[in-house]
Amino acid sequence: AAGVGQQWVLVEMVQAFYEAPAYHLILEGILILWIIRLLFSKTYKLQERSDLTLKEKEELIEEWQPEPLVPPVPKDHPALNYNIVSGPPTHIITVNGKECINFASFNFLGLLNNEKVKSAAQASLKKYGVGTCGPRGFYGTFDVHLELEERLAKFMGTEEAIIYSYGFATIASAIPAYSKRGDIVFVDEAACFAIQKGLQASRSNIKLFKHNDMADLERLLKEQETEDQKNPRKARVTRRFIVVEGLYMNTGDICPLPELIKLKYKYKVRIFLEESLSFGVLGEHGRGITEHFGINIDDIDLISANMENSLASIGGFCCGRSFIIDHQRLSGQGYCFSASLPPLLAAAAIEALNIMEDNPDIFQTLRAKCERIHKALQGISGLKVVGESFSPALHLQLEESYGSRENDVKLLKRVVDYCMNSGIALTQACYLEKEEKCLPPPSIRVVITVEQTEQELDKAASLLKEAAQSVLN
Amino acid sequence: NHVVHNGGLYKRPFNEAFEETPMLVAVLTYVGYGVLTLFGYLRDFMRQWKIEKCQNATEREEQKDFVPLYQDFENFYNRNLYMRIRDSWNRPICSVPGAKVDMMERVSHDYNWTFTYTGRVIKDIINMGSYNYLGFAQKTGACQEAAAEVLSQYGAGVCSTRQEMGNLDKHEELEKLVARFLGVESAMAYGMGFATNSMNIPALVGKGCLILSDELNHASLVLGARLSGATIRIFKHNNMQSLEKLLKDAIVHGQPRTRRPWKKILILVEGIYSMEGSIVRLPEVIALKKKYKSYLYLDEAHSIGALGPTGRGVVEYFGLNPEDVDVMMGTFTKSFGAAGGYIGGKKELVDYLRTYSHSAAYATSMSPPVVEQIITSVKCIMGEDGTTVGEARVQQLAENTRYFRRRLKEMGFIIYGNEDSPVVPLMLYMPAKIGAFGREMLKRNIGVVVVGFPATPIIESRARFCLSAAHTKEMLDTALKEINEVGDLLQLKYSRRRLVPLLDRPFDETTYEETED
Numbered sequence: 001a002a003g004v005g006q007q008w009v010l011v012e013m014v015q016a017f018y019e020a021p022a023y024h025l026i027l028e029g030i031l032i033l034w035i036i037r038l039l040f041s042k043t044y045k046l047q048e049r050s051d052l053t054l055k056e057k058e059e060l061i062e063e064w065q066p067e068p069l070v071p072p073v074p075k076d077h078p079a080l081n082y083n084i085v086s087g088p089p090t091h092i093i094t095v096n097g098k099e100c101i102n103f104a105s106f107n108f109l110g111l112l113n114n115e116k117v118k119s120a121a122q123a124s125l126k127k128y129g130v131g132t133c134g135p136r137g138f139y140g141t142f143d144v145h146l147e148l149e150e151r152l153a154k155f156m157g158t159e160e161a162i163i164y165s166y167g168f169a170t171i172a173s174a175i176p177a178y179s180k181r182g183d184i185v186f187v188d189e190a191a192c193f194a195i196q197k198g199l200q201a202s203r204s205n206i207k208l209f210k211h212n213d214m215a216d217l218e219r220l221l222k223e224q225e226t227e228d229q230k231n232p233r234k235a236r237v238t239r240r241f242i243v244v245e246g247l248y249m250n251t252g253d254i255c256p257l258p259e260l261i262k263l264k265y266k267y268k269v270r271i272f273l274e275e276s277l278s279f280g281v282l283g284e285h286g287r288g289i290t291e292h293f294g295i296n297i298d299d300i301d302l303i304s305a306n307m308e309n310s311l312a313s314i315g316g317f318c319c320g321r322s323f324i325i326d327h328q329r330l331s332g333q334g335y336c337f338s339a340s341l342p343p344l345l346a347a348a349a350i351e352a353l354n355i356m357e358d359n360p361d362i363f364q365t366l367r368a369k370c371e372r373i374h375k376a377l378q379g380i381s382g383l384k385v386v387g388e389s390f391s392p393a394l395h396l397q398l399e400e401s402y403g404s405r406e407n408d409v410k411l412l413k414r415v416v417d418y419c420m421n422s423g424i425a426l427t428q429a430c431y432l433e434k435e436e437k438c439l440p441p442p443s444i445r446v447v448i449t450v451e452q453t454e455q456e457l458d459k460a461a462s463l464l465k466e467a468a469q470s471v472l473n
Numbered sequence: 474n475h476v477v478h479n480g481g482l483y484k485r486p487f488n489e490a491f492e493e494t495p496m497l498v499a500v501l502t503y504v505g506y507g508v509l510t511l512f513g514y515l516r517d518f519m520r521q522w523k524i525e526k527c528q529n530a531t532e533r534e535e536q537k538d539f540v541p542l543y544q545d546f547e548n549f550y551n552r553n554l555y556m557r558i559r560d561s562w563n564r565p566i567c568s569v570p571g572a573k574v575d576m577m578e579r580v581s582h583d584y585n586w587t588f589t590y591t592g593r594v595i596k597d598i599i600n601m602g603s604y605n606y607l608g609f610a611q612k613t614g615a616c617q618e619a620a621a622e623v624l625s626q627y628g629a630g631v632c633s634t635r636q637e638m639g640n641l642d643k644h645e646e647l648e649k650l651v652a653r654f655l656g657v658e659s660a661m662a663y664g665m666g667f668a669t670n671s672m673n674i675p676a677l678v679g680k681g682c683l684i685l686s687d688e689l690n691h692a693s694l695v696l697g698a699r700l701s702g703a704t705i706r707i708f709k710h711n712n713m714q715s716l717e718k719l720l721k722d723a724i725v726h727g728q729p730r731t732r733r734p735w736k737k738i739l740i741l742v743e744g745i746y747s748m749e750g751s752i753v754r755l756p757e758v759i760a761l762k763k764k765y766k767s768y769l770y771l772d773e774a775h776s777i778g779a780l781g782p783t784g785r786g787v788v789e790y791f792g793l794n795p796e797d798v799d800v801m802m803g804t805f806t807k808s809f810g811a812a813g814g815y816i817g818g819k820k821e822l823v824d825y826l827r828t829y830s831h832s833a834a835y836a837t838s839m840s841p842p843v844v845e846q847i848i849t850s851v852k853c854i855m856g857e858d859g860t861t862v863g864e865a866r867v868q869q870l871a872e873n874t875r876y877f878r879r880r881l882k883e884m885g886f887i888i889y890g891n892e893d894s895p896v897v898p899l900m901l902y903m904p905a906k907i908g909a910f911g912r913e914m915l916k917r918n919i920g921v922v923v924v925g926f927p928a929t930p931i932i933e934s935r936a937r938f939c940l941s942a943a944h945t946k947e948m949l950d951t952a953l954k955e956i957n958e959v960g961d962l963l964q965l966k967y968s969r970r971r972l973v974p975l976l977d978r979p980f981d982e983t984t985y986e987e988t989e990d
Contacts, residue, residue, distance in 0.1 A: 061765065083638060085638060086641075131810040139603050313840075
């Protein structure tokens with residue numbers, strides 16, 4: 001019975017075959033032929049050039065010559081021969097064997113040689129040794145770190161602060177913790193190298209606006225707004241940030257913070273403020289540019305600074321609201337994957353903070369000295385002063401270039417050498433020429449500290465006038 | 474377990490083992506994470522509908538209409554899994570991080586959202602978490618006295634960069650000493666180990682170059698490679714066949730799409746990988762590097778001072794020539810009890826870095842007392858201070874390593890890594906055991922480090938012990954006894970290869986029997 005059933009199904013099939021329309025049969029026939037062709041054709045991979053024999057590959061490997069690991073550096077390269085400082089880099093500094101007055105170290109409040117700071121560091125050294133032997137997460141958190149974070153947060157008036165063990169790494173780790181691929185960052189052209197590296201690590205879209213030009217920034221923000229209206233879904237998840245410095249290292253002027261706050265609320269952008277030079281310098285109590293302009297500190301989302309200038313220690317910190325700072329404890333690369341700050345340096349920073357809080361008049365004294373030398377340096381033929389009158393880190397640039405950057409650098413070096421031979425230690429501002437986004441012109445860095453007396457300031461000014469006269473004319 | 478004598482490249486046995494995860498354990502671990510995820514969703518739901526109080530910090534009222542700073546999903550792991558066992562990390566201590574340490578007691582009344590300090594100090598916890606391989610974390614002794622002397626003379630900070638006014642005579646002294654210690658022509662020191670990698674790799678390679686990086690390289694190497702702009706290709710962890718294939722393909726095919734030849738090829742490896750406890754197969758890497766004309770960057774963060782008969786690192790451990798390694802990088806944080814990093818190599822290399830390194834031009838130089846600590850400890854290890862303390866410490870560390878690892882294997886735990894590495898990962902696998910192990914060991918006065926996702930693959934959570942020359946045999950025995958107890962309590966003895974315990978003999982090179990259970 002089964003055999004008959006099968007036969008019967010076969011008959012039905014053959015019948016259906018005859019009854020089917022012609023196009024149906026032709027289509028099926030073409031499909032079957034196509035399948036047969038695919039089954040028998042050779043597969044080929046796009047990537048591998050399998051037409052190279054083993055011998056040819058070996059020949060290619062033999063022939064390939066790499067570049068040398070590093071190109072040779074000429075012996076007289078200006079950046080290769082460092083000044084050797086024997087002894088502490090304090091107010092009187094011995095450079096290359098010669099005693100000079102220090103106008104080159106960022107020791108604004110003179111705390112590098114302070115006895116109280118040193119004894120606090122000594123006490124910490126006796127209790128903890130030197131190193132911490134671990135990152136913050138693995139037994140590297142000391143009570144000194146917690147105390148320093150609390151003190152910094154209290155001093156600045158924010159909820160929380162976080163400490164890094166290296167000044168450069170502070171802002172370079174903070175930016176990529178918040179700004180990721182696809183986010184937009186508006187940054188000033190004169191931003192320092194650490195900010196540039198942080199932005200590069202974050203892989204976000206970077207939009208540069210002209211230095212301190214709020215009209216240019218507003219133009220960029222408006223452009224972004226029109227972009228957003230075209231794609232509102234994307235705009236709702238794209239974070240935006242403005243990164244500015246309080247006191248710019250490369251130009252010596254301050255950012256117009258009140259206008260920035262207005263732009264922040266108008267265009268809904270967050271502000272990250274880098275205060276390495278302005279912490280401990282601006283403001284009535286040294287709290288930085290927010291105190292200088294009288295702005296509510298909660299309006300700034302993140303303030304980052306390093307402790308290597310006014311606090312004369314090592315490391316850096318970020319402060320702000322807990323909502324923002326707490327995130328860095330798990331995603332700040334320089335915080336999680338690096339050993340914590342040696343306790344003696346943290347203790348030195350705490351003592352320096354104590355001194356800053358107890359003597360609020362040093363800031364006024366420092367500003368007066370800056371004004372004095374700023375006025376005294378005006379009118380040097382061939383050199384112009386770049387920077388605000390109350391900025392303790394000024395630049396002296398050539399009024400006009402003498403051909404190429406190399407020539408300018410050589411000329412400025414002769415001015416610096418003249419001053420060093422006469423007892424004033426100065427230095428040129430050092431940059432990596434190929435790596436900077438917007439390379440500043442060559443300049444001499446003049447740093448004013450609270451320890452310099454008025455005679456010394458006047459001596460420096462007159463010496464610079466002399467040097468400019470003899471070298472540039 | 475495999476002993477390799479690869480064509481005479483290795484002058485000593487290379488014993489490395491990564492026992493496979495037992496199937497039942499893997500399944501249970503996934504189940505555990507599944508349960509935690511479900512509960513996580515439930516709690517998030519309750520928090521959203523205000524049934525449960527949300528204890529996270531929140532955005533300012535004035536900025537509520539800004540684009541949210543964090544996506545909810547990014548923090549899911551943080552809120553629901555990490556927060557439960559958060560007390561295992563960031564434990565604050567208040568004494569020198571030596572073999573025994575004092576910890577500040579902290580309690581949480583709201584399941585780890587906030588901590589309060591009771592004010593009590595837990596004293597003399599055996600410290601198996603700090604990177605103190607040679608025991609130089611001391612508050613007394615020659616190193617500390619020298620550092621105190623330099624501190625009173627020079628101060629704590631420097632306030633300038635190396636290229637400007639921050640190059641002290643102390644830095645020059647340190648660099649000459651480090652070059653002598655490593656056996657290279659020249660060396661340069663930096664203030665932070667992490668920054669040494671992330672600021673110097675971009676100076677060495679750029680666009681048009683190729684970087685071959687190990688799978689499990691540290692975040693600083695990955696960041697440095699990314700910032701350089703070179704093409705990055707990853708080879709399997711310590712796998713020489715994978716590396717050779719990549720090298721061959723790279724030279725034969727050239728750059729992708731344009732087919733131009735690569736400018737240079739840089740291989741990034743580490744001496745000891747701190748999460749696995751494995752040691753790099755350096756003889757084979759050097760043989761490959763020479764055959765294919767590429768350059769080698771060796772990061773000895775954990776292996777300098779900890780390996781080798783006189784503590785000169787992984788190059789000495791294998792009996793190789795330091796000149797074969799093009800860039801020898803390391804840190805001073807682990808074996809020297811200080812902070813900072815160094816790069817050593819030929820004079821041209823170091824001269825180039827002095828001119829073009831990002832750190833030399835923009836970052837403050839090292840603090841003088843820290844420099845003095847390094848100088849004194851290096852002299853101690855080399856024996857130049859007139860004592861044999863350094864040599865004794867290196868021996869003690871090697872003995873401690875062998876003893877500790879052997880005993881743990883005998884107890885039946887799964888231990889990863891090379892027999893000679895002082896970093897000992899003990900596998901926990903299940904998420905609940907991460908928190909439990911840390912807390913139980915602390916109850917018994919032993920401080921351990923536990924690591925989970927994302928530092929390790931999701932099912933391979935582990936506890937990591939860092940041995941030190943400062944650990945005496947009594948401390949190790951105490952620790953081992955407690956680990957045995959906790960292992961039984963938490964059922965951590967997963968290993969299916971039981972070692973027959975030896976009679977208590979002095980340490981020597983005898984092999985031991987192995988029985989499969």
